[in-house]
Amino acid sequence: MTDVPLLPTAAPGSTPVRVLTIAGSDSGGGAGIQADLRTFALLGLHGCVAVTAVTVQNSLGVSGFQEITPDVVAAQIDSVVSDIGVGATKSGMLASAPIIAAVADACADVGIGRDGATPFVLDPVCASMHGDPLLAGEALEELRATLFPLATIVTPNLDEVRLITGIEVVDESTQRDAARALHDLGPQWALVKGGHLRSSDQSPDLLFDGAEFHEFTHARIDTGHDHGAGDTLAAATASALAHGRSVPEAVAFAKRWVTRGLEAAYPLGAGHGPVNPLWRVRITPEAPAR
Numbered sequence: 471m472t473d474v475p476l477l478p479t480a481a482p483g484s485t486p487v488r489v490l491t492i493a494g495s496d497s498g499g500g501a502g503i504q505a506d507l508r509t510f511a512l513l514g515l516h517g518c519v520a521v522t523a524v525t526v527q528n529s530l531g532v533s534g535f536q537e538i539t540p541d542v543v544a545a546q547i548d549s550v551v552s553d554i555g556v557g558a559t560k561s562g563m564l565a566s567a568p569i570i571a572a573v574a575d576a577c578a579d580v581g582i583g584r585d586g587a588t589p590f591v592l593d594p595v596c597a598s599m600h601g602d603p604l605l606a607g608e609a610l611e612e613l614r615a616t617l618f619p620l621a622t623i624v625t626p627n628l629d630e631v632r633l634i635t636g637i638e639v640v641d642e643s644t645q646r647d648a649a650r651a652l653h654d655l656g657p658q659w660a661l662v663k664g665g666h667l668r669s670s671d672q673s674p675d676l677l678f679d680g681a682e683f684h685e686f687t688h689a690r691i692d693t694g695h696d697h698g699a700g701d702t703l704a705a706a707t708a709s710a711l712a713h714g715r716s717v718p719e720a721v722a723f724a725k726r727w728v729t730r731g732l733e734a735a736y737p738l739g740a741g742h743g744p745v746n747p748l749w750r751v752r753i754t755p756e757a758p759a760r
């Protein structure tokens with residue numbers, strides 16, 4: 471099992487480091503806001519949420535979703551930041567162009583993003599792992615134009631890289647091309663995740679800041695239970711950034727965290743089970759399986 475050095479935790483009774491996720495709800499509990507909150511809690515952070523959409527989802531796929539109105543999404547961000555304060559923010563499913571525009575305005579207003587004080591991890595979620603759309607097609611341009619330039623780091627998977635840049639990543643060289651193209655869209659750092667690089671026995675994630683490449687890799691884990699892997703990686707990155715880690719340190723930490731979660735992933739329902747951060751909870755004696 472992968473060794474994960476953990477983040478410092480607050481003493482009982484003292485306020486933990488806070489972090490905000492702007493994302494959709496997954497009724498199956500494996501991805502989206504639920505994955506983010508599992509990661510935040512098990513790393514000892516206090517997670518706040520701005521819900522963008524409620525999906526009807528289980529291990530087999532997403533059968534529908536209801537968007538939250540853009541003004542309510544923006545108001546959640548403002549409400550949390552003005553009172554509770556957050557050390558970092560991550561976004562996931564944003565559903566539509568009007569929600570993206572409202573998120574961009576709200577983040578800029580409260581100092582979230584590369585020119586503000588609060589680091590912003592932008593996971594440009596376009597579809598679920600089952601291929602069900604989670605972002606309107608016409609919203610891609612809004613994402614590129616308004617949120618990419620605000621991001622401290624963007625974390626697309628290879629399908630999202632293709633949609634955003636038109637580049638098909640098949641090897642190390644095209645992964646570098648994609649990182650350059652993503653960086654040109656304005657984020658401080660671009661991370662091209664290699665989880666979908668099925669031709670490799672590795673899962674190489676490539677980080678680029680316009681000058682230097684950093685690679686984070688691990689041997690590919692043979693599991694069909696990888697639901698929520700991207701959300702978990704982005705949530706752990708935001709958690710480490712909230713603790714003041716640099717971007718390369720935060721990604722290195724998050725890569726180990728998601729790898730450990732993939733090693734401990736469990737079956738759920740008839741489809742894909744989730745990445746599992748619950749390995750952190752050690753209850754003895756072990757409960758019998760149900």
Ligand SMILES: Nc1ncnc2c1ncn2[C@@H]1O[C@H](COP(=O)(O)OP(=O)(O)O)[C@@H](O)[C@H]1O
Binds near residue numbers: 689732
């Ligand atoms: N089978 C696997 N073995 C090891 N790491 C994986 C595997 N699948 C995904 N990962 C890692 O999980 C994280 C999420 O990656 P990816 O699956 O590409 O994103 P998404 O969940 O957004 O589709 C990345 O760090 C990736 O390298």
Ligand SMILES: Cc1ncc(COP(=O)(O)O)c(N)n1
Binds near residue numbers: 502527700
């Ligand atoms: C609400 C929500 N957010 C994000 C994902 C992506 O996760 P995955 O790629 O594992 O399906 C999802 N399925 N649902």
